[in-house]
Amino acid sequence: MEVLTELELRMRFDEIVEKIKEGVIFIHPTDTIYGIGCNALLEKSVEKIRELKERPEAPLSVWVPSKKWIEKNCIEHEWLDNLPGPYTLIMPLLNKKSVAPSVVKGKETLGVRLPDHWFSKVVAKLEFPIVTTSANKTGEPFMTKLENLDDDIETEVSFMIYEGEKKARPSKLVNVEKEEVQER
Incomplete structure (x- = not known):
């Protein structure tokens, strides 16, 4: 695994964007903790993340390129006014083809994120969502530093x-339909 700083990513921006488009699995920072991600349109890559996390059935969330993407693909809600921010909005999904089927696993909703973080510029450049889920196996502690990254994931x-x-x-x-907020 290659470890890059923000500066190194900026210097190799086009190369990294192409790798993400092609479906590589990668770890990214957010405004909260580290996430593991991939191109959310590529079924094979999404399934690989499920395998690594040992999470076969639960839906995954996506980091979206913009609020416009949400407005186009999900039922709009006033909670959008809180983005960007440290929220995952569980929203009714209008366009089932906007993500690979294994992202939602048959659900009618999608977890969307638009963090207040510089990496949002990378996702905006992609113009499609990436899977974003904590970079750990399900049930294990969240990855907060390089030293606690699981060897199998690495x-x-x-x-x-x-x-x-x-x-x-x-x-x-935040389940926008039920108006419930859950701390994790």
Whole structure:
């Protein structure tokens, strides 16, 4: 696994964007903790993340390129006014083809993120969502620094954008239909 800083990513921006488009698995920073991601349109890549996380059935969330993407593909809600921010909005999905089927696993909703973080510029450049889920096996502690990355995950990851230890908690889950907020 190649470890890159923000500066190194910026210097190799086009190359990294192409790798993400092609479907590599990678670790990225967020405004909360580290996530593991891939192109959310590529079924094979999404399934690989499920395998690595040992999470066969639960839906995954996506980091979207823009609010416009949400407005086009999900039922709009006033909670959008809180983005960008440390939230995962569980929203009714209008366009089932906007993500690979294994992202939602038959659900009618999609977890969407638009973090207040510089990496949002990378996702915006892609113009499609990436899977974003905590970079750990299901049930294990969240990855907050390089030293606690699971060995099995590390061997399957192409690259990681690292910006030091994260002190935050995971994003809050907001079910916009039920108007429920869940801390994780």
